[in-house]
Amino acid sequence: MKVPIIRLGKVLLVSIQVDLTDAAALQFQEDLINRISETEALGVAIDITSLDVVDSYMARVINDTASMARLLGAEVVISGVQPFVALALVEMGRELINVDCVFNLEQALKKLEVSIAARGDRGGNRDTYEW
Amino acid sequence: MSVLHLSIRNESDISEAVRQSRAMAGRLGFSTTSAYYIATAASELAANLWIHAGGGMITLQRHGARGMELMTVDNGPGIADIDKALEEGFSTANGLGCGLPGVKRLMDELDIASYPGVRTEIKARKWL
Ligand SMILES: Nc1ncnc2c1ncn2[C@@H]1O[C@H](COP(=O)(O)OP(=O)(O)O)[C@@H](O)[C@H]1O
Numbered sequence: 001m002k003v004p005i006i007r008l009g010k011v012l013l014v015s016i017q018v019d020l021t022d023a024a025a026l027q028f029q030e031d032l033i034n035r036i037s038e039t040e041a042l043g044v045a046i047d048i049t050s051l052d053v054v055d056s057y058m059a060r061v062i063n064d065t066a067s068m069a070r071l072l073g074a075e076v077v078i079s080g081v082q083p084f085v086a087l088a089l090v091e092m093g094r095e096l097i098n099v100d101c102v103f104n105l106e107q108a109l110k111k112l113e114v115s116i117a118a119r120g121d122r123g124g125n126r127d128t129y130e131w
Numbered sequence: 132m133s134v135l136h137l138s139i140r141n142e143s144d145i146s147e148a149v150r151q152s153r154a155m156a157g158r159l160g161f162s163t164t165s166a167y168y169i170a171t172a173a174s175e176l177a178a179n180l181w182i183h184a185g186g187g188m189i190t191l192q193r194h195g196a197r198g199m200e201l202m203t204v205d206n207g208p209g210i211a212d213i214d215k216a217l218e219e220g221f222s223t224a225n226g227l228g229c230g231l232p233g234v235k236r237l238m239d240e241l242d243i244a245s246y247p248g249v250r251t252e253i254k255a256r257k258w259l
């Protein structure tokens with residue numbers, strides 16, 4: 001099952017709809033890395049509204065993906081962590097999801113916009129990108 | 132139905148165990164939060180069967196009048212040092228190593244018996 005990646009100006013939107021198998025997770029990470037470098041995206045919003053139960057494996061996939069995106073210079077925000085998912089993750093211990101989280105995709109885009117603007121550096125050079 | 136045996140042979144069987152355990156927890160009267168805890172624990176245990184034991188069986192069942200039990204049985208390599216396996220961050224498969232410690236916190240009781248190379252049996256229970 002492929003995870004669709006949508007481009008919106010300088011930001012990429014991804015919505016993880018189902019638990020990813022090992023192979024699908026690797027494929028998704030590879031696709032996202034390619035898209036980030038192709039589009040020179042400055043931000044990535046990963047939405048997990050549809051994920052019902054997040055175990056340590058999926059938490060790791062999300063974290064690893066976020067780290068990769070950051071290495072390529074993109075800001076990352078997770079949106080849509082369901083309240084019961086958040087409770088279970090906290091109960092499991094450790095900071096299982098180590099990425100900024102917001103409630104919904106709209107807030108994710110706002111947050112990315114702010115952090116990209118705050119960097120000034122690269123955002124300013126990319127005046128060909130529009131929201 | 133208050134006993135369900137699910138065989139974990141591939142990755143998609145893990146999601147089935149998650150779905151079924153949450154549904155059963157709901158039927159047994161657990162709160163939504165507890166049902167999510169149980170389902171998350173089932174996900175960790177079933178994933179361990181798949182990753183560490185090459186497959187196995189997970190049984191979901193009512194336990195006594197006010198409890199639910201997740202039990203896994205496998206004939207994989209077993210767990211040589213159970214205390215170590217329960218340590219935060221310990222993993223022999225380059226994982227996060229927070230599955231078993233997580234199950235311990237999500238559930239009320241956790242029993243692990245392992246005869247390496249023969250049989251490993253893990254029981255995790257939660258009370259209403
Ligand atoms: N069913 C099993 N059979 C063999 N070893 C297991 C089993 N379940 C857990 N283990 C061992 O316990 C360790 C810790 O498990 P866990 O906390 O889930 O971390 P992880 O799965 O990330 O390695 C595993 O790395 C593995 O060595």
Ligand SMILES: [Mg+2]
Nearest residue numbers: 175179230231
């Ligand atoms: Mg595990």
